[in-house]
Amino acid sequence: MRKSDIIIADGADPRLIAKIKSHGYNIRPAKKGADSVKYGISALRKYKMNLTVDSINAKKEQQNYKWKEKDGASLNEPIDKFNHFWDACRYANEYLLDGSASGVRRSSGSRAA
Numbered sequence: 001m002r003k004s005d006i007i008i009a010d011g012a013d014p015r016l017i018a019k020i021k022s023h024g025y026n027i028r029p030a031k032k033g034a035d036s037v038k039y040g041i042s043a044l045r046k047y048k049m050n051l052t053v054d055s056i057n058a059k060k061e062q063q064n065y066k067w068k069e070k071d072g073a074s075l076n077e078p079i080d081k082f083n084h085f086w087d088a089c090r091y092a093n094e095y096l097l098d099g100s101a102s103g104v105r106r107s108s109g110s111r112a113a
Contacts (some may be wrong), residue, residue, distance in 0.1 A: 002073050003023075003024045003025050003026065004026055004041075005026060006026050006027075006028070006095075007020070007025055007027040007028070007030060008027075008028060008029075008030050008088075008092055009027055009028070009029060009030065009091075010027030010029070010030055010065040010087065010091070011030055011032065017029055030091035030094065030095070031091075031095075031098065032092055034088075036094075037078060037090070038076065038077070038078075039095060040090030040091075040093065041078065041086070041090070043090070043093055043094070043097065044086070044089055044090060044093060044108070047093075049053065057084075057085060058085040060082070061082040061083065061084065061085045061086060062085075064081070064082040065078065065079075065082050065083060065086065066079045066081070066082070067079065
């Protein structure tokens with residue numbers, strides 16, 4: 001990783017982001033808002049996800065990711081567990097989709113607008 005590479009981090013601890021930035025890394029907080037988790041999951045579902053055999057932790061999270069339930073019915077709200085990999089995917093996807101990533105190459109080979 002080069003220090004100029006873009007890092008999108010969870011913004012829960014701005015002090016930590018500032019510390020990493022002070023070491024010369026190009027880090028910025030993820031944009032979050034109301035329903036950002038549900039919106040982000042919905043956006044990720046539009047893509048085919050390919051996990052390699054080496055993606056052990058991502059596969060574990062995929063297998064254990066759950067939605068809250070009440071009386072056996074899904075509440076359309078994810079449980080805040082087994083989501084670190086998926087949060088990172090959401091942050092990156094949101095960054096690419098919101099227009100902030102001008103010139104950043106997407107995996108499809110196209111460029112962000």
